[in-house]
Amino acid sequence: MSAVKMIRDSAARNRFLLLAAIFLASLVIRASFPITAYGNAIHDDRLFVEMSSSLGNFHWLGPYNEFTLAKGAAYSVFLLLNRITGLPLKVTEHFAHLSVALFFALTVANVLRSRAGGTVCFLVLAMNPVVWNASMGGRVVREGFYMTLALLLIGLALRVYTMRRAPELREDYLAKKRYLIAFGLTGGVFWLTREEGLWIVPSLAVVVGFWVLRTWRELPSRRALRAGLPFLAVPLLSFAAVVGTVDAINYFVYGVFRNNDFRSADFQGAYGALSRIRHDNWQRYVVFPADARERAYSVSAAARELQPYFEGDGGLGWRRITCEQTGKSGACPEILSGWFMW
Numbered sequence: 001m002s003a004v005k006m007i008r009d010s011a012a013r014n015r016f017l018l019l020a021a022i023f024l025a026s027l028v029i030r031a032s033f034p035i036t037a038y039g040n041a042i043h044d045d046r047l048f049v050e051m052s053s054s055l056g057n058f059h060w061l062g063p064y065n066e067f068t069l070a071k072g073a074a075y076s077v078f079l080l081l082n083r084i085t086g087l088p089l090k091v092t093e094h095f096a097h098l099s100v101a102l103f104f105a106l107t108v109a110n111v112l113r114s115r116a117g118g119t120v121c122f123l124v125l126a127m128n129p130v131v132w133n134a135s136m137g138g139r140v141v142r143e144g145f146y147m148t149l150a151l152l153l154i155g156l157a158l159r160v161y162t163m164r165r166a167p168e169l170r171e172d173y174l175a176k177k178r179y180l181i182a183f184g185l186t187g188g189v190f191w192l193t194r195e196e197g198l199w200i201v202p203s204l205a206v207v208v209g210f211w212v213l214r215t216w217r218e219l220p221s222r223r224a225l226r227a228g229l230p231f232l233a234v235p236l237l238s239f240a241a242v243v244g245t246v247d248a249i250n251y252f253v254y255g256v257f258r259n260n261d262f263r264s265a266d267f268q269g270a271y272g273a274l275s276r277i278r279h280d281n282w283q284r285y286v287v288f289p290a291d292a293r294e295r296a297y298s299v300s301a302a303a304r305e306l307q308p309y310f311e312g313d314g315g316l317g318w319r320r321i322t323c324e325q326t327g328k329s330g331a332c333p334e335i336l337s338g339w340f341m342w
Helices: 002-031 045-056 074-085 089-112 115-126 143-161 169-191 197-218 221-254 265-275 290-299 301-311 313-326
Strands: none
Touching (some): 002 089, 002 115, 074 143, 089 143, 143 197, 197 221
């Protein structure tokens, strides 16, 4: 037995050293790439920094204008917390990513019952080149932070809904209560980071659906419903607490109970009205082409208010940006969908 224990201890030590080496190597690679921040990027880098500065000065997200609620506040909060630590932003961001990747890999190892599988999973996540890509991982933008949150959210879902900590559902809930709260809180922060958070719901639904089916089969219906309710209610309440708090603060400060203007009914209604106008010739990525604009201007006073922005110097500027950021060398007659909403 002592020989077996020694072999197991040696294997565990070697695995720990391998994981630590991967962690450190990835962190060193990240630190060797410089940060590229665009001070004139009023929709991205500069916006996040300004909101973080306002938070640090106890002015919430700053004065209300067309940019204040254009993007979620979570990444700006992360910038503020990082500033308090005094550490380089991208080192902190990558350290958080590696920590979450390790948590995810260990969860995968437990689910698959394969330590080797977990190690390979961590290696792939740690050496993902996207995290030090200059246009994404190197800028002061939210994508790296968002990727980390998505990974943590799925990892927590796997740990809560696929791994049993106790045979009885009540005891299993008590053992996982902290994970359930963390799952909901992470979901709230994820929702407050970018605007298209619904994309992750199908993935989470598969994991939660697996748990629901397994629980329903193992326990009588009423007992399953009563004992299993906290597994669904606690994350939802935690999620609502995070998002609802930000919505309430925005209502108190700005008079609007929401966390993002892209999710507002008025913005979505206006965007939908413009995009539904018939086009003479369908063009990929073009939401509001010239022929549709002329139709709108001819019948709508509200549309004519937008005319100087689409046809004047403002429109010309956005068409130029469209060309530059899509790598087009020729004429750019239209503003493409990635920039149209601004």
